[in-house]
Amino acid sequence: MKIYNKRGFYSGLFFISTAILSLILMIHKGMNIRDWLTVVLGLSIGIFYITRSFSKNASMKDRDELSEHIRTKAQAMAFFWTKVVCIGLFAFFAMLFSHTKDEVHFVLFMAFAFMLLGMVIVEGITEIYCNHKVE
């Protein structure tokens, strides 16, 4: 059996491994519906990705340049809008805290501040890496 899409295959393996790990932890801790759902979902997604990776037609669709282009664009847009929402919430909780002096508002303000800082750092590092790759 030939693997036509290695990324899909390894993604599938990752999901199956996570599901198996969850199952082991569940057996150890005790079972509940939420954990069962995680296991079933993980196994389903993993098997789906792995079977697609063995199919030439499906792999061609997954690795197709238009699909890759859309995936990259969607991820970039998602990151951008997440950053915009973070900035909005950061500003909102900063204003709220300045008025109320509430501890909860301060914690949320700091949480969004750290999240924003993390996003800016990740974006900067990614940009440096991409520039370096092009040179």
Next chain:
Amino acid sequence: MKTRIKELRTAANMTQQQLAALVHVSSRTIISIEKESYSPSLMLAYRIAQVFGVTVEELCCLQENKEMEDIQNENL
């Protein structure tokens, strides 16, 4: 980007699925290129040009697209 893909494909009595299979992409990509909502990569354009026996310049109407872009840049 405007291309002659649809014109050349219909002249060759080829379906979008057949062309897609020949150049190793999905039919969705060929459809998007023909609708001018996606510009093919250089390699893909070259593969398609080879299928129809034309140059990339002829396939992608590069001269025409360049003139349109120059007009857009002048209007900015």
